[in-house]
Amino acid sequence: MTDTKKRVGLFVTCLVDLHRPSIGFAAIRLLEQAGCAVEVPRAQTCCGQPAYNSGDRGTARDLALAVLDSFSGFDYVVAPSGSCAGMLKHHVPHLFDDDPNLRAKADALAERTFELVSFLTDVLHVTDTGARFQRIVTYHDSCSGLRELGVKQQPRTLLRAAGATIVEMKEPEICCGFGGTFCVKYPDISIRMVSDKIEDAATTGADTLLAGDLGCLLNMAGRAQRLGKPLHVRHVAEVLAGMTDALPPIGEGPH
Incomplete structure (x- = not known):
């Protein structure tokens, strides 16, 4: 065969x-x-x-x-x-x-x-990964994924299939301030941007903040901790693969 x-x-x-x-x-x-x-x-x-x-x-x-x-x-x-x-x-x-x-x-x-x-x-036509994540989440659209690749509804579709309740931020498409070398070149602007992003996410009432780019996630997780916001930050792949029980959220312990 x-x-x-x-x-x-x-x-x-x-x-x-x-x-x-x-x-x-x-x-x-x-x-x-x-x-x-x-x-x-x-x-x-x-x-x-x-x-x-x-x-x-x-x-x-x-x-x-x-x-x-x-x-x-x-x-x-x-x-x-x-x-x-x-x-x-x-x-x-x-x-x-x-x-x-x-x-x-x-x-x-x-x-x-x-x-x-x-x-x-879009390619494999997966509609349900089999994972279950019945929590209230909000999703950050990373700049490159959204603007260069058109990634917007795809993660939301699979998250809903997993049982997640998605509560959108007011501005989910606004940059988190990481931007690769941007955060190094313009730290003051970057800090203000990520602070605004965390406030937006916290206002939704969601307990979990998701995204598809680790750079964004590390930036947001660090700022959420500094601002004392109780947000669990995770990569969407770990959620869709059903690996959250075995892994702490980003920035909250060894992994």
Whole structure:
């Protein structure tokens, strides 16, 4: 019998690898449940976004070359991050505008690259992951996932299927202030933005704040603790994979 499973290369992301590996394991669980054969290329490194956003196109290009090599041959490349997926899909190809052969490889990579929840719903047509999370939640739409990849209703659809009650913030689409290197370059502005975001989330009455990008989540979890707001902050993949009982919320204990 011919194996018809889709071969997926998981782009783990730097932050997940270093700060919250459980998100990577949640992504693997969700993809395998959906019938994919998942591999995690050991040679993968950064997508190049920090260098790219800082104007260091040379370093970004070198990192992108490594990504092209690491993820060649997969049917799809999936990342539990709209930010990294957006970099691979929309920006990496332009790093090779001066080389038609490499540009073609980058375009091919871009065409088969997806953010995790979007891939589950839009490509694999998953409507229910089987997880149950019957809590009141609010959802932060990360900038890259929303504006570059159109990730908006996909996580909400799967969360409702899991039994979650979603109470929207007044401004769920406003940036949390992380923005990669933005929070380093403009810390005062960033702190004000994330403070406003946490106040907005707390006002909903939800006990759980969810998002699909770990950078946003680390930023919001840290500020919620400093402001004394009782919000449990989690990545949506951990919720949809049914891993919340075994894992503390982000910033609230070892993981």
